[in-house]
Amino acid sequence: MFDNSDRTELSQLGEFGLIQHLTQHFENQQKSTLLGVGDDAALIKMGSKIAVWSTDIMLEGVHFDLSYTPLKHLGFKAIATNVSDVCAMNGKATQVLVSVALSNRFSLEAIEELYLGMKIACDKYQVDLVGGDTSTSRSGLVINVTVLGEVDSKNITKRSGAKPGDLLVVSGDLGGAYMGLQILEREKKVFIDHPSMQPDLEPYDYIVGRQLKPEARVDIIETLNELGIVPTSMMDISDGVASEVFHLGKASKVGFDVYENKLPIDSQTMETAMTFNLNPSIVALNGGEDYELLMTMDQKHYDQLKNHMDFTIIGHATAMEGKHRLHTNAGNVFDIKAQGWQHFKQEEK
Amino acid sequence: MFDNSDRTELSQLGEFGLIQHLTQHFENQQKSTLLGVGDDAALIKMGSKIAVWSTDIMLEGVHFDLSYTPLKHLGFKAIATNVSDVCAMNGKATQVLVSVALSNRFSLEAIEELYLGMKIACDKYQVDLVGGDTSTSRSGLVINVTVLGEVDSKNITKRSGAKPGDLLVVSGDLGGAYMGLQILEREKKVFIDHPSMQPDLEPYDYIVGRQLKPEARVDIIETLNELGIVPTSMMDISDGVASEVFHLGKASKVGFDVYENKLPIDSQTMETAMTFNLNPSIVALNGGEDYELLMTMDQKHYDQLKNHMDFTIIGHATAMEGKHRLHTNAGNVFDIKAQGWQHFKQEEK
Numbered sequence: 001m002f003d004n005s006d007r008t009e010l011s012q013l014g015e016f017g018l019i020q021h022l023t024q025h026f027e028n029q030q031k032s033t034l035l036g037v038g039d040d041a042a043l044i045k046m047g048s049k050i051a052v053w054s055t056d057i058m059l060e061g062v063h064f065d066l067s068y069t070p071l072k073h074l075g076f077k078a079i080a081t082n083v084s085d086v087c088a089m090n091g092k093a094t095q096v097l098v099s100v101a102l103s104n105r106f107s108l109e110a111i112e113e114l115y116l117g118m119k120i121a122c123d124k125y126q127v128d129l130v131g132g133d134t135s136t137s138r139s140g141l142v143i144n145v146t147v148l149g150e151v152d153s154k155n156i157t158k159r160s161g162a163k164p165g166d167l168l169v170v171s172g173d174l175g176g177a178y179m180g181l182q183i184l185e186r187e188k189k190v191f192i193d194h195p196s197m198q199p200d201l202e203p204y205d206y207i208v209g210r211q212l213k214p215e216a217r218v219d220i221i222e223t224l225n226e227l228g229i230v231p232t233s234m235m236d237i238s239d240g241v242a243s244e245v246f247h248l249g250k251a252s253k254v255g256f257d258v259y260e261n262k263l264p265i266d267s268q269t270m271e272t273a274m275t276f277n278l279n280p281s282i283v284a285l286n287g288g289e290d291y292e293l294l295m296t297m298d299q300k301h302y303d304q305l306k307n308h309m310d311f312t313i314i315g316h317a318t319a320m321e322g323k324h325r326l327h328t329n330a331g332n333v334f335d336i337k338a339q340g341w342q343h344f345k346q347e348e349k
Numbered sequence: 350m351f352d353n354s355d356r357t358e359l360s361q362l363g364e365f366g367l368i369q370h371l372t373q374h375f376e377n378q379q380k381s382t383l384l385g386v387g388d389d390a391a392l393i394k395m396g397s398k399i400a401v402w403s404t405d406i407m408l409e410g411v412h413f414d415l416s417y418t419p420l421k422h423l424g425f426k427a428i429a430t431n432v433s434d435v436c437a438m439n440g441k442a443t444q445v446l447v448s449v450a451l452s453n454r455f456s457l458e459a460i461e462e463l464y465l466g467m468k469i470a471c472d473k474y475q476v477d478l479v480g481g482d483t484s485t486s487r488s489g490l491v492i493n494v495t496v497l498g499e500v501d502s503k504n505i506t507k508r509s510g511a512k513p514g515d516l517l518v519v520s521g522d523l524g525g526a527y528m529g530l531q532i533l534e535r536e537k538k539v540f541i542d543h544p545s546m547q548p549d550l551e552p553y554d555y556i557v558g559r560q561l562k563p564e565a566r567v568d569i570i571e572t573l574n575e576l577g578i579v580p581t582s583m584m585d586i587s588d589g590v591a592s593e594v595f596h597l598g599k600a601s602k603v604g605f606d607v608y609e610n611k612l613p614i615d616s617q618t619m620e621t622a623m624t625f626n627l628n629p630s631i632v633a634l635n636g637g638e639d640y641e642l643l644m645t646m647d648q649k650h651y652d653q654l655k656n657h658m659d660f661t662i663i664g665h666a667t668a669m670e671g672k673h674r675l676h677t678n679a680g681n682v683f684d685i686k687a688q689g690w691q692h693f694k695q696e697e698k
Contacts, residue, residue: 008457019483021457022464028477030443035479042479044444044497047396054480055495057448061487094379095393099406099493108357108370115371128377130384130391131403133493134368138410144448144482144493146404148393 040088060140075117083216091151162252178287180211255320389437409489424466432565440500511601527636529560604669
């Protein structure tokens with residue numbers, strides 16, 4: 001079935017190149033399709049409303065490790081990360097569909113924990129679970145969540161729309177989820193070598209929580225609304241700022257200047273990074289899964305934002321399309337390289 | 350992590366029981382949620398429109414076997430079966446989201462075949478592929494498709510709504526996809542024993558096509574509209590009529606009488622069943638994956654349907670809730686047992 005004579009390895013394209021490549025010949029035929037492939041979510045016109053629509057797949061051994069991920073947290077995260085995609089369009093999530101494939105290794109009680117986590121997230125974000133699919137799996141757990149939401153037409157915020165001179169703004173702090181993952185991986189190794197030792201994760205509660213149970217920033221969408229700010233572009237940070245600026249830059253045809261001394265880093269992230277001999281700024285730029293929002297805004301909003309506790313201005317857009325630079329504390333200027341998750345390169349054969 | 354002290358095996362519930370059990374504590378909070386878990390699709394009010402929304406997950410080794418399933422056919426089927434779910438609500442599919450997880454075993458060219466099949470289906474059913482997710486997988490191929498569509502409020506057809514005396518009607522013919530699967534499995538065994546032998550599938554083209562490349566019956570939805578018929582209940586047949594009457598019966602609080610001599614069976618299905626020493630009526634009742642539509646209609650439509658080539662009246666609803674009976678050619682009456690796919694029971698540990 002698989003003809004190897006003209007074989008191109010998936011790793012030659014990477015994840016983003018692959019999606020673009022595979023969908024390039026699909027043409028939209030429905031008038032209701034306002035925005036298709038290439039943003040955080042699709043936009044569909046439904047009567048007077050605009051639906052926001054997105055999906056994410058999570059696989060055991062790729063996106064999560066059940067040896068240290070409680071199923072309840074995993075259920076919460078599966079919903080929260082999808083709600084985050086709707087936030088990234090400046091919309092409000094309303095419903096989810098959940099597909100789960102699992103093997104007989106899981107008991108009913110284990111799966112109840114997974115759904116309990118989903119229910120906690122659904123209650124918190126006020127989204128209804130309205131359907132889904134359940135199947136057996138020959139190997140690990142697979143979770144696919146699809147989210148539906150709404151956005152007012154005047155609030156629609158795509159990845160395109162940033163203009164040179166716009167402020168580059170991030171919510172919350174960066175790199176915590178990545179350092180939380182390093183702690184969990186380290187404690188897993190300790191546990192394998194010394195099964196009787198119980199890990200003490202309390203000193204790392206914030207960053208471990210950032211990894212295991214990230215929040216969707218629906219509060220930021222509400223705050224933007226209260227401030228009367230519609231960002232010129234926005235996306236959520238799943239793969240790290242250094243990767244995401246390339247997406248915003250490509251869609252908006254701009255470049256970005258980012259200032260190292262502006263990167264918001266929590267003290268626990270900072271200290272843990274140093275324990276691991278990692279540069280906290282590199283962690284903040286390249287660490288994934290923070291699910292914070294990365295936005296651009298007109299400069300007129302500077303005074304509203306400069307002392308706001310939920311937002312940090314980390315740089316600005318430039319007219320140099322595709323040129324993204326980091327201005328370091330030492331006064332140097334480096335080109336930023338995209339180092340987001342490259343699934344197909346990491347994978348072991 | 351998994352406490353076995355109170356362990357309930359998933360097989361004790363089966364697939365349908367599992368979904369109901371896991372979602373029982375979820376309460377809908379959004380006014381826009383018109384219909385949640387338990388039908389072929391969810392219904393969401395979006396302004397003046399009603400969105401139809403459904404998802405299906407397909408896993409290699411569970412739902413398909415790549416040793417005899419061309420990836421192009423698989424891509425087509427993944428889209429068609431989702432479009433079929435929208436048909437089952439008497440609606441029209443408009444957009445899809447596709448998540449695919451795959452291992453490095455697949456070349457880019459192989460995945461292009463999968464997406465080519467999806468594109469053929471999208472063109473045929475006039476649905477737009479508007480987004481999705483792509484990930485690596487440690488084992489086989491996983492495909493999750495989510496479909497969005499629309500339905501006029503006057504046309505909404507749920508599983509509930511059948512009344513005693515309503516006609517039980519099926520589109521197309523039954524059991525073909527199941528017999529196609531038997532042929533493919535037989536030829537696979539022959540090929541394993543004698544790799545130099547090429548299978549001759551031509552005598553089985555119809556039933557093999559029913560299995561590998563089923564169609565969504567959008568034409569039936571159009572015909573119903575032209576005839577001015579709104580079924581009182583409807584669903585698509587993915588698990589076999591014998592299983593589906595239980596779903597319609599439970600949702601509508603009715604029973605069904607089914608007549609063996611009315612079951613529509615194609616001659617190729619009939620002949621192949623007899624070659625395999627299978628009773629064609631049992632195949633028609635229990636074979637899954639035909640993706641035909643099972644409907645109930647008011648008796649007033651009898652004259653419109655009785656000689657219509659697209660519809661077959663196979664029985665009627667009764668007031669005996671949950672009691673489903675087969676009237677055989679020999680004049681006997683048997684209780685129908687649900688024998689749909691029981692994923693969690695079939696699975697090998």
